[in-house]
Amino acid sequence: MFGFNFKKYLRYAYRSPKWRSVRNKHIEEHNTCAACGRDKKLEVHHIEPVHLNPDRELDPTNLITLCDDPCHFVFGHLMDYKSWNKDVVNDCEVYLNKVKNKPRK
Numbered sequence: 001m002f003g004f005n006f007k008k009y010l011r012y013a014y015r016s017p018k019w020r021s022v023r024n025k026h027i028e029e030h031n032t033c034a035a036c037g038r039d040k041k042l043e044v045h046h047i048e049p050v051h052l053n054p055d056r057e058l059d060p061t062n063l064i065t066l067c068d069d070p071c072h073f074v075f076g077h078l079m080d081y082k083s084w085n086k087d088v089v090n091d092c093e094v095y096l097n098k099v100k101n102k103p104r105k
Contacts, residue, residue, distance in 0.1 A: 026065065034093070075088055
């Protein structure tokens with residue numbers, strides 16, 4: 001509508017100028033998906049959403065690495081980008097353990 005990308009505005013409108021460097025440092029230090037272990041197309045997900053607590057946007061203890069597809073959507077947002085997973089850290093730990101210890105024939 002009116003050539004305005006509302007989704008993009010919501011996603012980036014309130015980002016700190018320091019966000020890109022915090023994000024890059026986090027990816028450098030945590031370079032695999034916390035849920036599946038993949039190392040491609042990684043996203044940095046806020047455990048406590050920025051819109052609920054903007055003061056934690058740059059807090060390294062509020063960040064978790066998830067792959068773009070599907071883990072960010074599934075574990076980070078419970079398959080709904082308007083939602084968030086309060087148990088994302090624990091859910092990712094449980095799932096990654098299952099991935100690492102899956103039975104094989």
